[in-house]
Amino acid sequence: MPRWFARTPSGDPKSRSHLRVGIPRLLNVWSTHQFWWGFLTALGIEGEAIVFSSDTSEDQNRQFGKGRGTVDCCYPVKCGAGHYGELVFGQKRKIDIFFSPMIYTLPSFLRGHVAETLSCPRVMAGPENIKAGFIKEKDVFAENGIRYVSPLVSLGEPLIVPKQLYETLKDVLPGLTLEETRRAVHEGYQTLQDFNERLRAKGREVLEACAREDKPCLLVLARPYHMDPGIGHEIEVDLQVYGYPILWVQYFPVDPDLLGWMFGEDIRAGIVKSPFDISDVWPSSYSSNTNEILWGAKVAARVPWIACVIRLSSYECGMDQPTYTPIQQIVERSGTLFFSFQDLDSTKPAGSVKIRVETIAHYLEKYSTEIIEKKKASMPPGCPLLRDP
Amino acid sequence: MATATLQPYRAYSPKPFTKDERGQVTILFGGLHWRAERVLQAVLENLGYRAQVLPVATKEDLLRGREVADIGQCCPTSFTTGNLVNFLRSEAERIGKEEVVRKYVYFTAGSCGACRFGQYHQSYELALRNTGMEAFRMFLMAQNQLDQGAAIGDGLEINLPFTLGAAWAVLCTDVLQNLEYQVRPYEVIPGQTDQVVKESVEYLCEVFRNRPLRGKKWGSLLWHLTTGYFTKALREVHRKFAAVEVDRLRAKPIVKITGEFYLQTVEGDPNHNIHRWLESEGAEIYPAAIAVWLDYLMRLAIQDIEEYVGIDRRARLKVAALKTLQRVYRWQYDRLRHALGGQPPALPDQYELRRLAAPYFHHRLSGGEGDMLVGKALWAYHHKKAHMTCELSPYSCMPNTMSIGAMAGVVGKYPDLLYAPLEIKGDAEVHALSRCQMILTEAKKRAQKEYEEVLERTGLTAERVRGYLDAHPEMKKATYRVRRDGVVGTAANLVLDVARRGGGR
Ligand code: SF4
Ligand code: SF4
Numbered sequence: 001m002p003r004w005f006a007r008t009p010s011g012d013p014k015s016r017s018h019l020r021v022g023i024p025r026l027l028n029v030w031s032t033h034q035f036w037w038g039f040l041t042a043l044g045i046e047g048e049a050i051v052f053s054s055d056t057s058e059d060q061n062r063q064f065g066k067g068r069g070t071v072d073c074c075y076p077v078k079c080g081a082g083h084y085g086e087l088v089f090g091q092k093r094k095i096d097i098f099f100s101p102m103i104y105t106l107p108s109f110l111r112g113h114v115a116e117t118l119s120c121p122r123v124m125a126g127p128e129n130i131k132a133g134f135i136k137e138k139d140v141f142a143e144n145g146i147r148y149v150s151p152l153v154s155l156g157e158p159l160i161v162p163k164q165l166y167e168t169l170k171d172v173l174p175g176l177t178l179e180e181t182r183r184a185v186h187e188g189y190q191t192l193q194d195f196n197e198r199l200r201a202k203g204r205e206v207l208e209a210c211a212r213e214d215k216p217c218l219l220v221l222a223r224p225y226h227m228d229p230g231i232g233h234e235i236e237v238d239l240q241v242y243g244y245p246i247l248w249v250q251y252f253p254v255d256p257d258l259l260g261w262m263f264g265e266d267i268r269a270g271i272v273k274s275p276f277d278i279s280d281v282w283p284s285s286y287s288s289n290t291n292e293i294l295w296g297a298k299v300a301a302r303v304p305w306i307a308c309v310i311r312l313s314s315y316e317c318g319m320d321q322p323t324y325t326p327i328q329q330i331v332e333r334s335g336t337l338f339f340s341f342q343d344l345d346s347t348k349p350a351g352s353v354k355i356r357v358e359t360i361a362h363y364l365e366k367y368s369t370e371i372i373e374k375k376k377a378s379m380p381p382g383c384p385l386l387r388d389p
Numbered sequence: 390m391a392t393a394t395l396q397p398y399r400a401y402s403p404k405p406f407t408k409d410e411r412g413q414v415t416i417l418f419g420g421l422h423w424r425a426e427r428v429l430q431a432v433l434e435n436l437g438y439r440a441q442v443l444p445v446a447t448k449e450d451l452l453r454g455r456e457v458a459d460i461g462q463c464c465p466t467s468f469t470t471g472n473l474v475n476f477l478r479s480e481a482e483r484i485g486k487e488e489v490v491r492k493y494v495y496f497t498a499g500s501c502g503a504c505r506f507g508q509y510h511q512s513y514e515l516a517l518r519n520t521g522m523e524a525f526r527m528f529l530m531a532q533n534q535l536d537q538g539a540a541i542g543d544g545l546e547i548n549l550p551f552t553l554g555a556a557w558a559v560l561c562t563d564v565l566q567n568l569e570y571q572v573r574p575y576e577v578i579p580g581q582t583d584q585v586v587k588e589s590v591e592y593l594c595e596v597f598r599n600r601p602l603r604g605k606k607w608g609s610l611l612w613h614l615t616t617g618y619f620t621k622a623l624r625e626v627h628r629k630f631a632a633v634e635v636d637r638l639r640a641k642p643i644v645k646i647t648g649e650f651y652l653q654t655v656e657g658d659p660n661h662n663i664h665r666w667l668e669s670e671g672a673e674i675y676p677a678a679i680a681v682w683l684d685y686l687m688r689l690a691i692q693d694i695e696e697y698v699g700i701d702r703r704a705r706l707k708v709a710a711l712k713t714l715q716r717v718y719r720w721q722y723d724r725l726r727h728a729l730g731g732q733p734p735a736l737p738d739q740y741e742l743r744r745l746a747a748p749y750f751h752h753r754l755s756g757g758e759g760d761m762l763v764g765k766a767l768w769a770y771h772h773k774k775a776h777m778t779c780e781l782s783p784y785s786c787m788p789n790t791m792s793i794g795a796m797a798g799v800v801g802k803y804p805d806l807l808y809a810p811l812e813i814k815g816d817a818e819v820h821a822l823s824r825c826q827m828i829l830t831e832a833k834k835r836a837q838k839e840y841e842e843v844l845e846r847t848g849l850t851a852e853r854v855r856g857y858l859d860a861h862p863e864m865k866k867a868t869y870r871v872r873r874d875g876v877v878g879t880a881a882n883l884v885l886d887v888a889r890r891g892g893g894r
Contacts (some may be wrong), residue, residue, distance in 0.1 A: 070794035073787075102751055121504050121756030121788035128750050129794030136801030152751045160696045281400050284508050284529075301397065318504065318787040321461040322511035329398040 015174045016044040022087035022095035022146075024130075025052045026080050027123045028103045028289075031224035031250060032155060036101070038191025039165070042184035043173060051095060053083040056230025058346055064090055068133035074316045075345050076225050077122050080130035088134070088144055097172055098141055098148045100127040105156030106288040107192070109254055110295060113276035114285035117156040120319045123289075124152075147172050156288070161185050196251065204253035204385075206245045207305060211385035216307035216368035217245040221296045221327065223289045223320075224250055226312045226344075233348035235341055235357070236310055242361040247306070249296030257384040262302040265380060281330055282323075290319050297327045301334035304375035305385075307368040308337035308360060315343040335374050337363055401514040403526040405542025406494045411438060416545065417476070417495045419443035420469055422656050424562040424590050425679060431597035432554035438545070441493075445657035446472040451815040457516040463783045464815045465651040466509060468659045469497070470516045477522055486522065495527040496545065504756040504787050548605050553613045554597065556683070557721075561593055561619055563678040564726045565626060567733035570664075570674045572867040575635035575879070582633055582867070589626040596622040614717065623728035630729075633867035638851060638858075640840035640880040642832035645675040645769045647762055648781030649789050652813055653677035660781050661818045663811075663825075667779070670829060673879060675775050680722055681736055685761055687715045688739040692753055715739075732870050737768050745771070749795045757788030763795055770806045773877045777807035777832040779825060784814040807832050836878045843881040847888035854884055857892035 021040055023029060029036070033052065040050055054060060056079045064085025069078060087095060104124050108117040118124075127150045134140040141148040151168035154160055166181040210217045218239060226232030227248065236246045259275035266272045271280050278285055282294045300306045309331045313320040324340070331338040339360050341353070406414065416433060419426060419442055426442040433440035446468040454462065454471025462470075473495055480489045497509065510529050517525050528541045545551075565586070573582040596619070603612040644667050646653050652660045654677060664674050691711045697704035719736055726733040742764030743752045750760040762780060769775040780796075782789040793810045800808055809828040811821045844850060858864050864887075871882050872889070 070797040071790050073790040073794075077791075102754065104753060104755075118755075121754070122791055125750070125754045125756075125788065125791035125795070128754065129791045132749065132795050132798035132801075136797045150751075152753050154696070157696075159700050163699065164696070279400070281398055282511075283400050283402075284510055286508075290508075316461070316785055318461070318463060318785055321459055321785075322508045322515075324459040325515055326398060326400070326511065333395040333398050 017046050017049075019045055019097060019173075020049045020051060020091075020093060020095045021045055021097045021099050022051045022053070022091070023099050024080060024083035024087060025055065025228070026083050026100075027076055027126050027225055028106060028119055029101070030227055031106065032101075032103065032192065034195040035107075035155065035188040035192040036099075037188075039184045039188030040099075042187035043169075043176070043180070051087065051091065053086045056082065056228050058230070060086055060230075061346070064088075065133075068130075070129055070133045070136070073122060074314045074318075076223070076228075076231055076314055077126045077129065079230065079346070080126055081133050084130050084134055088140060088146060094144065095146060098146050100131070100148075100150045102127050102150055102152040103155055104152055105154045107155045107158070107189070108288045108292060109196075110276045110278070110285075110288070110291050111156055113274050114278060114291045116286040117288035117291065118286050120287060120289065122318075158185070158189060199251035200253045200255075203247050203251050204255065204258070206247060207253065207303065208385050210245065210305035211383065214369075214372060215245075215305065216364055216372060217247060217305055218308045218310055218364075219252070219296060219300045219303075219306045220246060220248045220310050220312065221293045221300070222248070222310075222312035223293075223314075226314075230346075231314065231344065232312050233344060233353065235312065235353055238353065238357045239310070239360060242357075242364075244308075244361075244364060249292055249299070252296065252299060255384070261380065261382060261384055262299065281326055287319055290323060293323065293327065294330075297330040300331050300336055302375075302379060303385075304372045304379060304383075306336060307371045308339065308364055310360075311338065311340040311342075312344060313340065313342045315345045334378075335371055337367065337371065401510070401517070401523065403528065404524075406526055406528070406544030408543045410544055413439075413492070414544065415439040415441050415493050417441055417443055417473070417493050418497065419446075419472065420497065420651060421559075421654055421679065422562075422566065424566055424586070424593075425559055427590050428558040428562050428593050428597050429555060431594040432551070432558050432600070435554065435598050435600050435602075436546075436551060443472055443476055445655065447658045448816065450475050451658070454512075454516070457519045458512040459515060461785060462512060463786045464813055465649065465659065465783050465786075466512050468815060469509070469651070470512045473513065473527075474516050474520055477525060478520065481522075490522065490524045490526075493525070494544070495525070496530060497527070498530055549609045550602055550605060553609060554600060557613060557619055558593075558597055559679045559683070560722055560725050561623060562590070563680045564623065564722075564729050564733040565589055565593070566676055567678065567726075568627075568630060568729050568867075570676050571732060571879070572630065572633055572635060574641055574668055574671075574673045575637045575639060576867070577634040577636055585629050585633055589629055592625065592629075593622060614721065620724055620728040623725055627729045627868055631866050631868040634865050635867050636865070637871065637879050637883045638854060640836045640878055641671055641673045642776040642829065642836040643675055643774070643877055643879070644672045644829070644832065645765065645775035645778045646677045646781065647758070647765045647778055648677070648811075649757055649783050649786055650682055652781035652783055654679060659815065660813055661821055663779070663781065663822075666822060667825075667829070670826070671833060672829060675769070678736070681761075681765075682758075684715065684718065684736055684739050685758070687711060687718065688743070689755065689759070691715070696753075730868050730870050732868070734774075737765065742768055749798045750792060754791070755788075757786065757792070759788070760792075762789070762792040763799060766796065766806065766808055767799060767803075770803060773873075773875065776835050776877050777809060777828055779828075780808070780810045782810050782812050784812055807835075836880075839876055839878050840881045840884070843876060843884045847884060849884055849888060849892075854887050854892065857887050857890075861892075 041047055061082035065081030068081040102124050103119050106117045111117045149168055149172055151165050153164050162182040162185045166178045170176050220236050240246050263275040278294045285291045300309045328338050416438055430440045430442055450471035451467050453475050454467030457474055458470050477489055513527050517523055569586045576582045603609045656664050667674055691708055694704050694707045722736055742761055745767040746760035746764035750763045752760045766778040769778055782793055807828050809825050811825055872886050873882050874885050876882055
């Protein structure tokens with residue numbers, strides 16, 4: 001197709017510029033929001049007109065979600081009613097489109113090295129579940145003049161994403177074409193990639209600083225939505241106060257030199273096929289977030305300056321449950337400290353968190369030098385984190 | 390706090406099960422209803438394996454499962470891991486651990502999904518480690534991947550004769566189970582149905598044990614598709630059922646069982662013996678066929694490829710091929726159910742289930758039974774297949790909680806759809822059953838009302854209908870097929886049937 005033709009939008013994107021789109025800041029939107037941002041702005045939606053719901057809070061739930069829960073389950077899904085309600089009832093300027101993607105697969109950096117990169121069944125189906133609370137008596141969306149749009153989208157399979165999004169958006173966005181959707185999807189992936197790379201580069205800087213100064217840092221192993229202060233309760237922030245840098249597995253650097261140093265021996269010994277292969281510890285590698293957590297545990301076991309791992313897990317999380325022992329074992333067998341905060345729910349268990357944070361700080365202070373030394377001794381020479389920039 | 394470095398953690402990887410071991414090693418399996426398990430054992434024996442079905446899981450197994458694996462499991466995982474561990478322990482006491490490890494291997498279905506079904510290995514693995522039986526060999530067969538020879542070894546050949554034998558075993562016992570549940574609530578002599586079912590299962594075991602083997606590839610496929618071997622056997626089963634006299638004028642509510650695969654399939658402690666309990670409370674059960682699940686798996690595969698139509702040139706062809714396979718499968722099911730007098734109903738159309746569920750649950754959302762839970766409840770409601778749907782939802786099950794949530798929208802739209810989602814924890818029996826009881830009471834009222842309305846509409850009385858049945862004893866046989874016509878209950882349909890035949894005039 002000639003370039004000039006392909007580039008001509010068949011609809012007038014201007015007619016979309018007045019549309020306001022609300023996106024619940026939920027579940028795997030936490031790891032893909034940049035995709036949605038890039039995608040929607042490429043389709044002519046103004047940046048200011050893309051509204052994300054606020055961070056989760058009990059207040060949000062009380063004010064907007066009360067009586068709309070449909071089932072008792074883990075809090076990351078249960079809190080969805082508050083997010084939905086806030087976007088419908090809590091906006092000064094009403095939204096026109098309620099956009100809640102059902103993310104089926106994820107664009108994980110492990111894709112191709114693991115069996116699958118599926119979302120948790122509750123992550124993918126969360127929107128259907130939460131929506132039910134808003135249509136069970138009457139259709140709250142229709143009543144408020146809002147179009148509810150919830151595409152099922154396989155972000156791990158870029159080839160089919162344009163079709164999936166086009167099918168659900170063609171009746172909502174005036175003049176949308178498949179070709180235009182394709183370009184917007186491309187833009188979405190690019191924005192997401194740029195963002196991830198920026199954060200990974202920051203992560204590398206932190207690691208290099210730790211390596212240079214022989215100082216410990218902490219790695220958080222959790223699902224992306226534990227970054228939500230209402231879900232993860234900012235436990236890692238409490239630790240940061242003690243001066244320990246914090247890294248999240250989702251944004252751990254994946255530069256080839258670092259990976260080669262960490263996993264080269266295992267690859268040569270035939271234990272794994274690539275630095276991203278986790279079959280040595282987790283053969284049923286279907287779930288994307290789980291896979292990344294397992295990979296993070298392996299990384300923590302190898303990087304000397306990661307002196308401590310903080311594991312966050314929500315109450316009633318069925319995905320985390322089978323991973324408790326393997327992750328603890330992978331980390332602890334390397335001599336790294338491991339602390340797990342399981343059963344996180346709506347309220348921050350402030351008292352016990354405080355005590356545990358103090359304990360962690362104490363152990364780090366007492367043991368981190370020894371841990372770093374022992375781990376350094378068990379790793380091959382030539383760590384790229386120690387090279388001059 | 391220990392900071393010593395130890396050997397790195399590695400996932401459990403069992404030693405392969407090899408061909409030469411076949412003669413001495415027994416394959417353990419379980420997790421289905423007893424009829425299917427018994428006949429599957431016969432399929433394995435027919436292929437030259439030693440096989441044994443694990444005992445039905447009990448509450449002790451649940452406790453053991455919770456004790457030996459990480460906390461927070463869904464209850465099917467606790468039941469199945471505890472079941473295996475308890476069996477191995479009792480065998481170890483009898484013959485010693487080493488002998489157990491040498492003598493048995495365990496095979497179970499894995500999954501390609503993201504729920505715990507796909508991570509069962511971890512629970513089993515931990516349980517084996519915690520009981521000091523790491524050397525025991527346990528294999529997970531992914532449902533979508535039949536060629537897993539390398540990891541498993543060549544001890545169990547997952548080839549066409551095995552797969553087809555297993556599939557036909559499931560189909561035959563599914564139709565048998567369905568007939569059984571249609572008959573037992575109405576039997577005149579208590580216990581007679583159970584006796585006939587027992588004999589029939591034994592007979593089917595014999596049939597499958599003697600199944601002719603027609604090569605390992607196309608010959609076997611062609612034979613299964615065209616043979617009258619299984620239909621003949623089922624006609625014999627049908628003949629056995631003819632001996633059971635029934636009184637179908639007892640107005641009973643029909644309860645459709647749905648839910649998570651394991652809980653809807655097994656019959657025992659894991660689901661509080663819900664089938665028997667409902668029957669004892671006066672219900673007729675519409676059981677959940679394993680065949681529906683297999684049909685759904687085909688739909689899932691088709692749906693995955695459908696996404697690539699217009700993107701991958703071969704996608705359309707693949708979809709067409711799989712749809713043909715699905716049609717062949719359903720045709721085979723029909724052949725088998727017709728051999729039982731057509732009494733077991735046809736499989737629900739998967740694409741209708743998908744269409745019905747669509748406003749509430751996207752068809753591609755996977756894990757558990759996906760959109761089928763919503764689809765089946767609506768299907769039973771619209772087609773008057775049951776007075777109520779009882780959904781067995783495991784405590785802390787991930788996909789099931791989602792479809793139950795979505796059902797809130799369905800019940801909002803159809804307030805008269807009787808729906809009983811039961812959270813099954815394995816030990817909170819009274820709570821689950823009393824919840825079910827409440828909805829069952831309403832279902833009973835509806836069944837009774839419907840029956841009385843039909844009598845009134847046809848101008849018949851129960852006595853006159855009974856008189857007609859006495860004069861037509863073939864209608865009192867378990868094998869008489871009552872035409873289903875616009876009403877739900879068996880008694881109401883029977884009255885309409887009699888009226889249509891001019892009975893009582
Ligand atoms: S991964 Fe766990 S916390 Fe997240 S949605 Fe699934 S069950 Fe809930
Ligand atoms: S479907 Fe539910 S009960 Fe079954 S294995 Fe998955 S999480 Fe467990």
